[in-house]
Amino acid sequence: MMNLKLIVLTVVVITLFSCGGSTPTEEKTTEVKVEENAAPADPMSDKGIGPIKSIDITADVNTAMATEGEAIFTAKCTACHKIGKRYIGPDLAGVTTRRTPEWIMNMILNPVEMVEKNEIAKKLLAEYNAPMANQNLTEEEARKVLEFFRTKN
Numbered sequence: 001m002m003n004l005k006l007i008v009l010t011v012v013v014i015t016l017f018s019c020g021g022s023t024p025t026e027e028k029t030t031e032v033k034v035e036e037n038a039a040p041a042d043p044m045s046d047k048g049i050g051p052i053k054s055i056d057i058t059a060d061v062n063t064a065m066a067t068e069g070e071a072i073f074t075a076k077c078t079a080c081h082k083i084g085k086r087y088i089g090p091d092l093a094g095v096t097t098r099r100t101p102e103w104i105m106n107m108i109l110n111p112v113e114m115v116e117k118n119e120i121a122k123k124l125l126a127e128y129n130a131p132m133a134n135q136n137l138t139e140e141e142a143r144k145v146l147e148f149f150r151t152k153n
């Protein structure tokens, strides 16, 4: 009888011990996750999510394209964006100095997935509390708007 009691006690102690042992491991996993989320990705190396994988804007601004881009911007974007001040969406002055051209075009062409999955876009949605609308621009139109943005830095 005495022996049995001892065995039961031993089992309880081991169980308690292993529970205590597993708690710090769980905490550690959580800490790592928080660190990953907190690590700010460099916005100028973030291309976003969408059809645009790589785009070269090292050439001088193409003024004809920029003029067409401005007309598209006025027709499809100014309901929410101004150049030079915050409105329903962010102020887009200087946007090409804070985002990659790929990110900007993917935000224009694929905003729903961007605000769902891209860290920068997620933060913007949280800040502006209104979703960026998909205005159904073609890639060519979005490229022209990007060219217009290059004249507003």
Ligand code: HEC
Residues within 6 Å of the ligand: 073, 076, 077, 078, 079, 080, 081, 088, 089, 090, 091, 092, 095, 099, 104, 107, 108, 115, 121, 124, 125, 126, 128, 129, 130, 131, 132, 133, 135, 137, 145
């Ligand atoms: C219905 C309002 C609305 C319309 C229309 C709209 N946007 Fe936006 N846009 C937003 C909001 C709000 C954000 C911030 C992200 C979010 O909340 O989804 C945003 C974010 C952006 C960003 C990222 C800005 C930054 O600081 O990184 C770009 C670029 C952009 N919009 C371009 C455009 C272009 C180009 C058009 C027109 C084709 C357009 N938007 C039309 C509301 C709009």
